[in-house]
Amino acid sequence: MRLLSSSPPQPRHPPLRPLRPTAPRPSAHPPGSPIRYLQGQQPLPLLVSSAARDVTLSKILDLVARTRLRLGPDADEDEDEDRPRKRRRQEEEPDLLAHLASQAALQRTIPPDDPLPSNPRRDTILAEFDKELCQELTCDICSNLFYQPVTTPCQHTFCSKCIQRSLDHQPTCPLCREELPGYSYFQDHPLNEAIYSILLKACPESYAARKAAIEQEERDAQLDTPIFVCTLAFPGVPLNMHIFEPRYRLMLRRCLGSSCPSFGMTLPPQAGIASYASDYGTMCEIHKVEMLPDGRSIVYTVGSYRFRILARGSLDGYTVAKIERTPVAFNIISLALVVSGKRPKSRYRTLTIKNLPSTNS
Known part of the structure; x- marks a missing residue:
């Protein structure tokens, strides 16, 4: 049934x-x-x-x-195959007509x-x-x-x-x-x-x-690390951002085109804080992105590691830099001194690395 x-x-x-x-x-x-x-909330209308x-x-x-x-x-006859070709002269073919005499020299020079x-x-x-x-x-x-x-x-x-x-x-x-x-x-x-x-x-x-x-x-745009000049980030701490500036929209699209989407986060130059503060930052790995209909983005990131800027430049309005990863022990001192606005001295770095306990023990 x-x-x-x-x-x-x-x-x-x-x-x-x-x-x-x-x-x-x-x-x-x-x-x-x-x-x-x-x-968007409403379906897009037919505008055409x-x-x-x-x-x-x-x-x-x-x-x-x-x-x-x-x-x-x-x-329509614009191809070489459609254009006339010179024929081989046969023995029984009569002499050329008088009106072709002017082109005889040209005919003899063409195979x-x-x-x-x-x-x-x-x-x-x-x-x-x-x-x-x-x-x-x-x-x-x-x-x-x-x-x-x-x-x-x-x-x-x-x-x-x-x-x-x-x-x-x-x-x-x-x-x-x-x-x-x-x-x-x-x-x-x-x-x-x-x-x-x-x-x-x-x-x-x-x-x-x-x-x-x-x-x-x-590919050239991904050679240097893109830098988002915004706020202070910490390794292992989630950081959510609202990206709306045109230069950072472009930066985000280029980051998403890489195999491991990430960018660096540094503090902007501020009065009363040493310029050294902007030389250190945190690498932020992109975990989730919500693209809004008007082009703005909500980006969910997590801090990965601290880095130091060796050289910096500008690409299409945003900052790019060559970076080096800093030691874990030095990260604690650099973060504390960056917040206080002081520049770490070389002896701090030497003592910290020297007294760093071995990971094999």
Whole structure:
């Protein structure tokens, strides 16, 4: 006997295939990462009307139409395989006609299997087309070739990383100043498939070089330890932070892209406290991150170990430094003296290390 369900049968739909490819979230964190992206209270509205036209794609189509019009009826014959080739002269073939006499010298200099030279005017038109196409495929934020192009609801296209960094500073489109839906709208946003295909067809070498340059830039940004100048942290003590400044948003995204996300925490320079206080800090390991829809983040960290800054610099607005890990015994004295604003003398360090009990006993 067959039991009937009270609810109507649900139609079966084929599984949806993801678009190829998609722009990564603000950080390419490894699988199983504790990072959590919080969504807004209300679902995002459909902001693109049916009459909207992709600005970049429309310009490219207009450019192709103008070029075809300039080339004339032979616009599609732009490949070497389609161009006429010189035939080998046969013995029974009659002499050349009089109107080909002017090109006899050119014919003798070209091997039989090589394509005939194209029209100089045609080459000029195609060169201008390539130049204008590269201009249309350029991001208006970084002035470089599009990398992982994404399109905003106002139909302007930018690199995925460029629009994320732009949203760190202002929630509007960099071109038309129209208000954008928010940071969460561009998390895991699909790429513009049409423009991405044009990039791979028109300039694959340039796109590969652009990808390699961005990946190298991200690796270089992780060579030095990022420093969050905020407060005093202690090893083994949890520390929760609210990150909202644009420079530290970028720093956090880069930290999350590493295999072991962490950053250093130091005190800011303050009046009445020696500058030595900012030379020591605590390494904070990121255990959990909650990304808010507007781009702010709640970061849960735990202090790992103390370090001393050997050299420092600046990268995109935040501090980076070369550090060395300090001995455990010296950490106790340095923390106490940092709080008091005094600089530890060398004899403190010598006595501490000398009197340090052996761990083997």
